[in-house]
Amino acid sequence: MSMDPMRYQELFYNLHLPVLVFEREGTRFFLSDFNPVSQQSLGNVFNFTLNKDAEDVFPHFPDIARDLDHCLSSSKKQYRERFQAWKKNSENSDLLKLTFIKSPPKTVFVIIQDSKLQKQATRTLSMTKDRFELAIKAADSGIWDWNFMTGEIIFNDLWFTNLGYEPTELDHNLNTWEKLLHPDDKERVLDQLGKHLTGETNIYQTEHRLLCKDGEWKWVLDTGRVIKWQKNGQPLRVIGTKMEITKRKQLEEELELLNIQLEIRVKERTKRLYQKKQALLKTQEAVVEKSRHLEEVNSALKILIKKSSENKEDVEKNIASNINELVIPYLEKMNSSSSAQQKILVKIIRSNLEEVTASFSLKLTSQSLHLSPAELRVANMIKHGSSTKDIAELLLLSPRTIETQRRIIRKKLGLIGKDINLRTYLQHFK
16 A cells, blocks of 8 residues: 555655655666755755765765665665764764665665764763662662563672672572561561552562571561553562661661660659659658647647646645635734734744745746846735835845835836835735
């Protein structure tokens, strides 16, 4: 089925790559057509170059005619690709990629591509690959590439050497990896892998242990992802990395142990603090109880002291009252019927009795009167009606001395300059 010429022309002229059409005439090849982009890109293809020989169009391509001839004589539709330096002008030159496609019996299409972009992409890809390999080596990581359909897993050398194995020592398949898995981790790891292979998770990532050649176990961080799926929804290709994390896991275990020990110490410390608190509370309760008991004892003592004082006052009052009622009247009778000498003796007896009872009054009034013991005795005798002469005779002192004490008593009682009888004033005191 032939192509519509109009459609051919539309495709040819709208193509974004330069395309030159060469025709064979005998042994020579001449330029029969070119699309517009050729004139813009190449810079030396114009209408006046039509019908010119290929060597004239491209004088710096000495083998152009031979390539065109080989293309027509080849059994392949596309003859070959070649790179050729192309000098646009006196200053710049590019490296072009030429693709020869025959259209029997005598037409050859030459598609021209600027290989600078391709070369730059190739260089960028190479640099990216170098950086990737450098990053993998720096991270000391292993790489695995799993063909899900065949079961083959390609491990890089680091994947094996990190575990102490030679790269050719173990088979490159899933069984090798499963045999190296720690029994305690296997179920969990396979479960995570299964969830990713069924599309349940976006990425597969686990921390597990792998068996080293020396019999030790190493912790690894295993990360992978399905990068290609089959039409039936099954994985086709899975790639991933393996990074050793043994030191990190050891630090985590040490940290967990420290946390446990810290929790135990905190619990023990809290328990001791609670016990001390309870002991302090008990001590405080005991102190409060003792304080309450002391307050009760103190209150009881106050009551007893008060009662004792009241009882003492009652006793003193009773003694004084009995003496005044039962003894003094008889002494007064004796005093009225006795001789002068006997009267003196009666006065001495009465004075002594009054002195005994006066001691009761002294104790009761000494603090308020601020009098000395001698002054209190004189004041007590004045209170009972004894004159200065009688007091002097009873105390064996001179009347002048008694007068002096009377003045002192009046001064201490605040009676100086006042028309108040001393005896009357003293009778207000019990």
